[in-house]
Amino acid sequence: MTAVPPGEPEAGPREGARRRFKTVQWIGDAAGGRLRMIDQTRLPTEFVEIDCEDVESVWWAIKRLSVRGAPAIGVAAAYGAVIGARSRGTADVATVREALRDAAARLATSRPTAVNLFWALDRMRRVADAETAETGGLLLDRLLAEARAIADEDRAMCRAIGRHGAELISKGDGILTHCNAGGLATADYGTALAVIFSAHEQGKSPRVFADETRPLLQGARLTAWELAGQGIDVTLICDSMAAQVMKEGRVQAVVVGADRIAANGDAANKIGTYGVAVLARHHGIPFYVAAPSSTFDLSLADGSGIPIEERDPSEVTEGFGRRTAPEGVGVYNPAFDVTPAGLISGIITERGVVSPVSEKAIRAALGGPPADP
Template sequence: MSNSGMAIRPVLWDGDVFRVLDQRLLPHKEHYIDCDTSDKAIRAIKNMAVRGAPAVGLTGAAAVALGAREIDARDVDTFMKKFDRLCDRVKRARPTGYNLEWAVEQMRLVVVENLSIGIDAIVEKLREKSEALINEDIEVNRAIGAWGKDVIPAEGAVLTYCNAGGLATGGYGTALGVIRAAWEEGKKFHVFACETRPYLQGSRLTMFELLKEGIPATLITDNAAGFLMQKKKINVVVVGADRITANGDVANKIGTYSLAVLAKTHNIPFYVAAPRSTIDPMKSRGDQIPIEERPGREITHLGGKAIAPAGTEALYLAFDVTPSRYVSGIITEVGIITRPYTRNIRLALQKEAGK
């Protein structure tokens, strides 16, 4: 794997087909799902074949592009009505991450701005926009890495959770993008990756990326993090995000809140790395974020095999919310946002890219 980003692209266009790397099969098998309809792309989001808020958003944009060419309409007004219904259906695929909603609205804007050019031309522009969003995401992630690399110690240890790497984005990574950029700069640190139950994104995906990158890393159980902090084995925590509210509250993979509280208790910096497309300015605080509840079977079974007694009732909340008071900073493509979050998030959203 080169420092240009992930050698394996999690999402990409191949002609008229949108290809999604089936992350449920990693690290043992690299298999792409070919999506030639909107339903297939939506299904890839719902069944966790693609995951990570930015990658889900990119797949949602592709679902819109694929669905637009399926619309049967003789005039623009009819097309627009059916297109709006398509957008709403795509946004409902997964409720917590904001990047999906953001990406769909980017696609809707393409239509609104090009109503006069005809349906066929609009459909082509949607396909072009979907691909452009992938390329833009990679550049945004690189900028996040450039801003965030300074929070990584020259020596010491970084703790990360779930997977916020190239596999969760267009190909470079948010939290792992920060780690990757620091490593490319020559810093010599060690990464502790939490396994992240129940889908094991840490053990299956984050370790997969770190090993390919040649970054020294150790896999730990989720419940070992506090002990390592207590023993002063962790210098900084860097995680990704699925939605950030206007006041800096952060929704991320379930278990993130626990790590943030532990980090605060042990005076360890806790950073969130995410593009501005993860920030939802219409939600003023974290308790307004919808939390996805997934089937209990995803806890009671692993790899299709039962690991709990038959009849076990299980609750699988896929995300939790970390209040902003536990967050040391939010690393974005325009800089690191710090307190006061409400003011500084508003200013960050107003900045031009690259400024």
């Protein structure tokens, strides 16, 4: 674990974000390297990085939300698979393959909703099975190269999402976002926040309203930290204030991320997103989802098949260590909800904007097989 290096500014809401940070990175070579990640549970008051050198520490980092956001989870899982692949030594290819499979199986149990987790692990398994390396060490090197490729591709996809999404934003627009879909949720630039960053870089001066995003306050702790650090006009609001802000005409677009998108365009994102989409429709405000192609799950016809993670009740009753509810009260704590495709004005991907949102349009944009008649 490493805190802010000596001489660096404290990671306050502006100074910390202005520094270039790497949410997920690999340090060293395949045989002796380690996975380093920002511990997002400590933001915004502390900038702390954690090093993971075994599968269980990666599993816990994903489970406890030290790393979160679908693309970032996928990258972390890919690197975690490399760590697992070497856990029994590299004497031969078969040993590395078997260890990789076991590590991937374990990591897949960390969180159920973010499809990037399973996409990345499947990709690592396919590489292990197809690779013709003569030694276990060479196979391990190939696996690390694939994990790095996943991270590099995510960076490129985020930049492209930002470019396509910025075209939807006019100068001075008010943009509301929910949860965190920025650099902290990806390998680099974000998805929903990539749209805002790109618009800002183009001189469009967007004004952002960030929902605090209860119960874990990712909007307050993370989104506000990222945006303020880049000099972007950001105003933090409670989740329950979104309707009033829209009614007052302060919002011209809503842009959010996604953890899984079904074939028809139904999109799972942080709990509360569905309500924001309903409010946007009522007020005639376009509602956009920004996500890379790796977040689509074309095996699911619609959002009813998306697994919704339920988290510990203490996140609601004792958020951040202080009890705010009576002992013994019942709690329902789903981490995600699903916004129906009919409420989504467009899905911003690295390949362009899918609008109107339909299975036919999605499959055409992603190059997938046509839907069954």
